[in-house]
Amino acid sequence: MKKLFTQLTLVFALVFGLAGCGNQTTHSKSAANDNQITITYNLKRQHHEFASKKVKVKNGATVLKGLQKTGWKVKLNKGMVTSIDNNTQNEKQKVYWMYKINGQEAQNGVAKQKVHRNDKIDFDLQTVNQ
Incomplete structure (x- = not known):
């Protein structure tokens, strides 16, 4: 059970971490286009x-x-x-x-x-x- 909990925690951390990076990239491109x-x-x-x-x-x-x-x-x-x-x-x-x-x-x-x-x-x- 501990192993499953650890794996799920790791998956959620990766998903939310990558989602945050994706937004920054989009925002950077938008700022560059505004310039x-x-x-x-x-x-x-x-x-x-x-x-x-x-x-x-x-x-x-x-x-x-x-x-x-x-x-x-x-x-x-x-x-x-x-x-x-x-x-x-x-x-x-x-x-x-x-x-x-x-x-x-x-x-x-x-x-x-x-x-x-x-x-x-x-x-x-x-x-x-x-």
Whole structure:
């Protein structure tokens, strides 16, 4: 009888111990997913969209970090985007990459500007009149 009682106690301890571990794993995955946000990047030329990608980044990431996760080849010069996916600005023709977040002109450079859940970021290769 003692042997049966010991075996049952051991089985219950294992079942409840493993059940507790299972909940922690689920909670950890849920917390990790809460830290991920989705951002949409659109590429435009003279206000006409020609490419679009959605990426997941950590909450608090920068526009640049998300742009790099798109898989597009990105080139910078002194913190300014000069080329995306082989679409390069042309200083002689005054064609530059400009970007907006949710339809609003960006207030910071791509390396400083933070993104938020469901942001829509438009990079437009456009002629700038100075």
